[in-house]
Amino acid sequence: MQIKGNTFIVTGGGSGLGLSAARELLRLEANVVVIDLKDDGKSFFKGQEKNVLFVQANVTSEEEISKAIQQAIDKFGGNIRGVVNCGGIFSVGKIVDQNGKPLDLESFKFTINVNLVGTFNVCRLVAAQMVKQKPLEEGNASFIIYKIFRPIYD
Ligand SMILES: NC(=O)c1ccc[n+]([C@@H]2O[C@H](COP(=O)([O-])OP(=O)(O)OC[C@H]3O[C@@H](n4cnc5c(N)ncnc54)[C@H](O)[C@@H]3O)[C@@H](O)[C@H]2O)c1
Secondary structure, three states: OOOOOOEEEEEOOOOHHHHHHHHHHHHOOOEEEEEEOOOHHHHHHOOOOOOEEEEEOOOOOHHHHHHHHHHHHHHHOOOEEEEEEOOOOOOEOOOEOOOOOEOOHHHHHHHHHHHHHHHHHHHHHHHHHHOOOOOOOOOOOOEEEOOOOOOEOO
């Protein structure tokens, strides 16, 4: 796929895996929309504002992600060709602890909501934009890298 000149969304792009993915896409001369809950990572893209749009948004929010996609279209045009889902949280816990206490259900639900529901939310909203776009001449319409983060409870 032609990366240069096309637009890609990276969630969790302010840190770790997402930051690396965003940097690699920029190296390949893409336009990159970085979506992150926190704005700490914005400074990593200083001086690259022409090709980077940093949007502070929560992957679990339909409203915030829809707005971010619209901002991407306003800045780079309607050529979103990919999304890399790295926005998420790391969560580890035993299903039952040494004292027989079961894992807190709310913390399990929170992890599932961010890592699974949030990832799906971004995919479905970006996909709805992608299907409106003209396929590239080379034939590849777009790609979605959908990561399902499995909480480890062992
Ligand atoms: N690094 C690894 O080797 C590895 C391996 C397996 C799974 N993972 C999972 O991949 C994900 C990313 O890992 P990482 O190492 O880059 O973590 P990281 O903490 O460095 O980066 C995650 C980013 O996602 C953002 N984020 C968190 N919740 C968000 C939300 N609701 N909406 C938008 N952004 C949100 C954070 O602000 C952060 O910038 C995590 O869920 C992690 O558990 C990482």
